[in-house]
Amino acid sequence: MKSFTNEEIARLLRQVAAAYTIQNEAKYRFQILAYQKAADSIETSATEIKDLLADNALDDLPGVGASIKNHILELFNTGAVTHFEDVLKNVSPAVFPLLDIPSFGPKKAFKLVDKFNLNDPITVVDDVYKIACEGKIASLEGFGEKSQNDIKRAIDEYKLGKTKSSRMVLAMASEISNTMLTYLRKDKNVLQAFTLGSLRRMKSTIGDVDIAVSSNNPTAVLDHFNSYPYKDRVIERGDITSSIILSGNKQVDLMVLTPEMLGSLLQHFTGSKEHNVALREYALKKGYSLSEKGIKLKDGTLKTFTSEKEFYNFLGLAWIPPELRENQGEIEAALKKTLPTLVEIDDIKGDFHIHSNYAIEPSHDLGKNTMEEMLIRAKELNYEYLGFSEHNPSIGNHTEQEIYEILLKRNKKIDQLRMSNKSVRIINLLEVDILVNGSLALSDRCMELLDMAIVSIHSSFRNPTEEMTTRILKGLSHPKAKILAHPSGRLINSRAPYEVDWKRLFAFAKENNKALEINSWPTRLDLQDILVKQARDYDIKFVINTDSHATSHMDNMPYGISVAKRGWCERKDIINTYSYDKLIDWINQ
DNA sequence: GCCGTTTTCGGCCCGACTGTTTTCAGTCG
Structure with missing residues (x-):
């Protein structure tokens, strides 16, 4: 049994779609769409295909039907797919690297590779560039001086980082x-x-x-x-x-x-593409054709809309919040009037993931501002409560007794702050490492000094799914551990999420009343939106935190809110929308 | 090749823009 990542499988499916396009776009029109759709679906799946296969749950993925499923099974069983090899055999592998350059599609890439016999995928981008510089492209049928220059410029920009996939x-x-x-x-x-x-x-x-x-x-x-x-x-x-x-x-x-078309313009240009396609297919069944200009009725006349709400309402749908427009069931919900009332920034009453500069001698980084400064910002944000959650004192540099004393001293500091700050209530937390073996970096008597703890992974990110999941559940099972911070550990554009058995984690969180963090740090945004939506089906609680290391970071809360909204969260799903009293009840549950 | 609130067969979004053409092909979202 071989193994492939979702990214590799998606790439392969896109290559098949491109090969079909090159061979006969008209004939394979719908296969091309189907392969692209399946590739999108696999690429954005939060669960690895290999895990879905193990659970026999590949059918859960929209866009993957019987045929593509069998191809994937063959891929994992034998390392290759006969049908794919058949489709790809007349297309040089040098075509595919060109497809990540903006303005290059399958046909243009194929023409260049084919006419100039470029067969090395490693050098093909440089090869095309050289040919363009030598002026050999302009004379090809379908090309000219301008398109030759466009190709040169597209590659220049590509090399500076403008690719189709960069975000x-x-x-x-x-x-x-x-x-x-x-x-x-x-x-x-x-x-x-x-x-x-x-x-x-x-x-x-x-x-x-x-x-x-x-x-x-x-x-x-x-x-x-x-x-x-x-x-x-x-x-x-x-x-x-x-x-x-x-x-x-x-x-x-x-x-x-023009202003009379504003409603349809907003709808069209907000997307997503998937939402628009689904909406247009839905409208088509009613005899309407949608575009950015308006709705074309059966008799061919164009009806225009000044507001987006009117546009949706005309189709018999409630207005759909933009965060939900991903073709994830929102059209059906808008039809049945069962769209969620999404959580909003004004619902937030506090933030639990705050690193002050209190000298706790931590395992990781300290914050830049004092607890007092963080509290002032919390008051400005109209928060009812604020949770301090510095990293635990480093276990390498301290004995257990030393750590206990550091925390006692910190508790005194927090008690003083509670006396002097009546307007914002303080929750006493720490962000505690879950060690490789699943135990926590604080002893039980140290944990007892806290109101509750945020636990998280900061080491050994690349262990197998099973090991990682067991480790997290063990750490989270401590009665004081109430929140799992940045649950997947991803860093956008730099670190892939670690692999977790999400279903097991979600079931555990529901069963044991643990909250999953939605981390508002712009390069984390973790738990990511699609997993939030899945987790919500388990009826578990979330907390939206900023993970602030300075007062200015506390303003990142809207980014976390956006993730929660994209995950269909309502106010009731988010514990830091609770009043202080309700929050204390939740902590003591 | 996928999919189902008229369908397990017969559908599958819609338009803008550029360059190379002289009515269209390719790319993009």
Whole structure:
């Protein structure tokens, strides 16, 4: 039995789709869609295919039917798939690396590889670049001087990091978008301007920044957009859309329509693609054809909408919050009027993951601000309570007795603060390491000094699923351990999540009244949204924490909120929306 | 190749833009 990661399987399925496209796009139109859909589904699955296979649960994945399932089984059994080899045999492997370069699709990549006999996937990008520089591409049928230059530039930018798959963190995309909105609104032709796309849906990572504007003079708005002083260049410019690249290879897309079309424009450009496709298929059955311009009725007339709500309502649906628009059951829920009332930032009454600079001699990093400073910020945020949760004192450098004394001293400090700070109640926590063997880094009598503890993994991330899960459950089983922090350990764009048997963890958390943290740190956002949604089916509790190491970090809470919303969470699912009294009841349960 | 609130067969979103064309092919979201 061989093993493959989800990423490898998805890549393989995309290669098959590309090969079908090259061979005969019209003939294989629906197979191509099916393979791409299956690849998307596998790539975004929080559970590894190998684990689904072991549970015989591959059918749970949408887009994976009998045929592709059998291909995957064959892949794991023999290391290869006969059918895939058949489809791929006439396509050089040198085609595929080109497909991660923006503006390169299967057909263009194949033509270049085929005409110039490029067969080395390692060097193919450089090979194409060289051929373009030598001026050999312009004379090919279907190409010209311009497209030859475009190819050169696309590869230049690719080498600087602009690939189809590169994504930025939410915080950076927000900043780019806000700056752009401020700039756009300076033009009197801009009636209203909005952030759309994955940024409006508050996805954890963002590809391009999408912006929509309503205006009676789109040309003037596009001119203004194209004159943005911090742009590197204009990628494209039409009658209603334009794209520019900013320094750092960040792309901004703009669409401008008249105010009477604003409703459909917002709907269209917010996406996701999957949501829009599903919505359009649903509408089609009612005889409607949807686009950014409005809804085309059976008689061919276009009905326009000034608001997004009217657009959804016309289709018999409740307005769907952007965070839910991922084709994960939201259309059905909107039809049945069973959409959740999502948690909002104003519901938050406290934050439990706060690292002050209190000298606790920890195993990991200390915070930068004093407990007093953190409390002031908490008061400004209108919090009812705040939990201090520095890392436990390092067990390598202290005896158990020394640690006990450090904590006694810290408790005295916290008691003093409780006397002097009546407006914000203080919860006494620590963030305690779960060691490799599953025991906690604090002794039982040390744990007794706390109101509750956050436990988390900070070492040995790469152990097998079973071992990791057992380790976490053991650590979490301590009666004082109430919260599991950053449950998957992922760092966006730098560290893959460790592998956990999520179903087992969720069942355990439900059974033992433990909360899973949604960590608001922009490169963590962990538990990730799709797992939050799955966990919610187990009816378990979450806590949205900032993991702050400075007062300014406490402002990251909205990012955690966005993850909770994308996971369909309501206020009742989140323990730091509880009043202080209710919270204490929960801690003592 | 997938899928089901008219279907287990017969459907499968829709339009913008560019470059190379002279009505279209390819890419993108």
